[in-house]
Amino acid sequence: xxxxxxxxxxxxxxxxxxxxxxxxxxxxxxxxxxxxxxxxxxxxxxxxxxxxxxxxxxxxxxxxxxxxxxxxxxxxxxxxxxxxxxxxxxxxxxxxxxxxxxxxxxxxxxxxxxxxxxxxxxxxxxxxxxxxxxxxxxxxxxxxxxxxxxxxxxxxxxxxxxxxxxxxxxxxxxxxxxxxxxxxxxxxxxxxxxxxxxxxxxxxxxxxxxxxxxxxxxxxxxxxxxxxxxxxxxxxxxxxxxxxxxxxxxxxxxxxxxxxxxxxxxxxxxxxxxxxxxxxxxxxxxxxxxxxxxxxxxxxxxxxxxxxxxxxxxxxxxxxxxxxxxxxxxxxxxxxxxxxxxxxxxxxxxxxxxxxxxxxxxxxxxxxxxxxxxxxxxxxxxxxxxxxxxxxxxxxxxxxxxxxxxx
Ligand SMILES: [Zn+2]
Numbered sequence: 001x002x003x004x005x006x007x008x009x010x011x012x013x014x015x016x017x018x019x020x021x022x023x024x025x026x027x028x029x030x031x032x033x034x035x036x037x038x039x040x041x042x043x044x045x046x047x048x049x050x051x052x053x054x055x056x057x058x059x060x061x062x063x064x065x066x067x068x069x070x071x072x073x074x075x076x077x078x079x080x081x082x083x084x085x086x087x088x089x090x091x092x093x094x095x096x097x098x099x100x101x102x103x104x105x106x107x108x109x110x111x112x113x114x115x116x117x118x119x120x121x122x123x124x125x126x127x128x129x130x131x132x133x134x135x136x137x138x139x140x141x142x143x144x145x146x147x148x149x150x151x152x153x154x155x156x157x158x159x160x161x162x163x164x165x166x167x168x169x170x171x172x173x174x175x176x177x178x179x180x181x182x183x184x185x186x187x188x189x190x191x192x193x194x195x196x197x198x199x200x201x202x203x204x205x206x207x208x209x210x211x212x213x214x215x216x217x218x219x220x221x222x223x224x225x226x227x228x229x230x231x232x233x234x235x236x237x238x239x240x241x242x243x244x245x246x247x248x249x250x251x252x253x254x255x256x257x258x259x260x261x262x263x264x265x266x267x268x269x270x271x272x273x274x275x276x277x278x279x280x281x282x283x284x285x286x287x288x289x290x291x292x293x294x295x296x297x298x299x300x301x302x303x304x305x306x307x308x309x310x311x312x313x314x315x316x317x318x319x320x321x322x323x324x325x326x327x328x329x330x331x332x333x334x335x336x337x338x339x340x341x342x343x344x345x346x347x348x349x350x351x352x353x354x355x356x357x358x359x360x361x362x363x364x365x366x367x368x369x370x371x372x373x374x375x376x377x378x379x380x381x382x383x384x385x386x387x388x389x390x391x392x393x394x395x396x397x398x399x400x401x402x403x404x405x406x407x
Contacts, residue, residue, distance in 0.1 A: 025066050026146055029139045029388055030126070034119045035059055036135035037128035043082075043103035043167040045320060052081030053163045056102040060138050060161050061085055067142065068150045069159065076174050082163040084171045086182070089145065090156035094184035096402040097158045097363060098145075098395060100137040101165030101172075101354065104130035111379035125382040132371025132383040137189030140370060140388050144395035148404065155403045158182050165354055168321045172354035176361060185334050185402055186363040187395070190353050191371030191383070194390055196338050198346040198366055199252055200353060202286040202325030204318055206296065207279055208233060208303055210267075211313035214276035223274030226267060229312035230278050234262065236306035237282075240299070250287045252348045259285045281319070288327035292318075323352025329364045334402075338366055341397045349373070368394070 027035065039055035061071045069087035076082040085102070088095075107116050107129050114120040116129035126136070138161065145157060160182070163171035175182075190197075210230045215223025237260065245257040260282060267278020286295060300316040307314055329335045330346070339345055346366065351373055358365045370387035 026063055026142065029143045029392065030119075030121075030385070032059075032063070032139035032142065033126055033128070033131060033136050033383075033388070036138060037119050037130055038117050040117060041103045041130075042106050043164045044106050045167050046106075049106040050167070053102045054081055054083055056135070057083050057085045057161055057163075060102070060142070060159070061087065063138075063142050064089075064159055067145055074174070076163055076170055079163070079170060082171070084163055084175060085159070085161035086175075086180075087159040087161075088156050089150055089159075090153035090403065092155055093181070095156035095158055095182075096399060097160055097183040097186035097358070098141045098189065099160035099162065099186055099354065099358060100134045100141070100189045100369075101163070102135075102138075102161045103164055103166050104133065104135075105166045105377050108379060113380055116379075116381075121385075124386060125384050126388075127380055127382045129381060132191040132381055133373070133376035134190055134369060134371075136371060136383045136388050137369050137391070140391035141189060141395055144392045144399060147396050148399060153403045155406065156183065157399060157403055162354060169323065169354060169357065172357035176357040179361065182358075182361055183363060186355075186358045186365040187338075187369075187398065188353055188355055188358065188365065188367045189369035189391070189395075190351075190367050191369050191373050191376055192347075192349065192367055193372055194342060194368065194370055194387065194394060195344045196335070196342055196346040196366045196368045197349040197353075198328040198330055198335060199250075199288055200326050200349040200351060200355070200367075201253065201258075201288075202290070202292065202323055202356075203352055204284055204286075204292055204322035205320050206282045206284060206299060207317050207319045208282070208299075209277065209279045209315045209317075210307070211277050211315075212275060212311070215274040217272040217274060220274070223276070224311045225274050226278045226312065227275045229307055229310060229314070230265070230267070230280060232306045232310070233280065233303050233314075236302050237262075237299075240302045244295075248287050248290060253287070254348070254350070255285075258287055258290060259283075286325050288325040290325065292322065292324065324356040326353065326355040326359065326365075328355060328359065328366055332364060334364045335366060337401055338368065338398065341401065342368065342394060
């Protein structure tokens with residue numbers, strides 16, 4: 001079901017006096033953060049924690065409509081209660097997209113000092129689940145937009161709110177699959193300390209299962225020990241890890257090579273039985289330019305070669321969600337302007353974002369937002385009021401540059 005909520009058409013010809021009246025109808029920046037945080041929108045691959053994001057989408061949609069945006073709420077196919085928001089102000093092509101995810105990670109309320117759903121203000125910091133990652137973004141973006149009148153815009157502004165970034169990235173994936181052209185430039189307001197990020201690694205998980213045959217421990221000939229097979233696999237993967245570390249390198253990253261972590265081994269049931277099956281779970285982090293399917297295929301060959309001629313069976317499967325690596329524009333008018341407006345150079349990040357999906361839509365994309373990723377996904381997450389104000393200023397100058405001043 002897609003809903004279209006047209007904004008008040010009168011806003012396109014608002015006088016300054018009426019405009020101020022509309023701004024008064026918007027909640028304050030702080031009040032927006034409060035309302036967004038109070039509206040729980042956890043996403044998780046674990047169905048026990050997963051919630052709808054519709055409450056957050058509806059709040060942002062309502063505020064965007066007050067500002068004259070044409071608002072679309074698009075339900076995610078096959079995912080009840082999940083939706084993306086696409087809101088556009090102004091007409092034409094080559095506009096600026098401001099994008100954020102509307103979900104948060106799950107939380108442990110008992111580890112928080114205060115209620116994670118009630119914004120608590122202390123020492124200029126706003127504590128609450130999603131304040132930094134990234135409900136504060138919507139407050140900053142909407143208040144930046146509110147500084148302008150729709151009639152001033154020579155290029156449109158699009159505000160995106162996505163579903164399920166923290167679990168499956170299905171919201172951004174749905175946008176990419178639809179292929180709608182949304183603009184020319186995009187800013188994703190993930191917490192980067194307001195320093196633009198133009199590159200991040202990709203991450204995905206793989207499980208390698210090795211099968212044997214159970215038997216009495218007293219006689220190895222009675223079975224096939226899967227752990228013996230896994231030992232061969234581990235040795236082969238260690239040497240493959242060294243190989244890809246030599247083949248791929250990007251010194252922009254703190255860890256300049258792809259990584260392969262042996263995270264978990266499970267298998268067997270009893271010391272007196274030959275182990276019939278075991279599994280190894282891997283975390284693999286790729287550099288931009290490395291293709292996930294190619295790497296999985298290569299890994300499968302490494303496992304097959306390690307076990308060749310032996311009595312074992314094996315299976316290699318990518319498991320769970322993944323985030324692709326991303327390398328955005330460098331040394332373009334967009335990246336140079338954003339760096340100038342922020343007063344700092346672009347950097348790399350160790351966390352994944354929806355940037356690869358927006359880039360698929362032809363958007364030149366950078367990640368830039370208030371708050372520190374180090375406090376996200378943790379009890380007592382916060383963003384400072386000063387950072388929200390500064391983000392509002394930075395987004396306003398981006399709008400001025402890319403939607404008003406650029407011919
Ligand atoms: Zn985030």
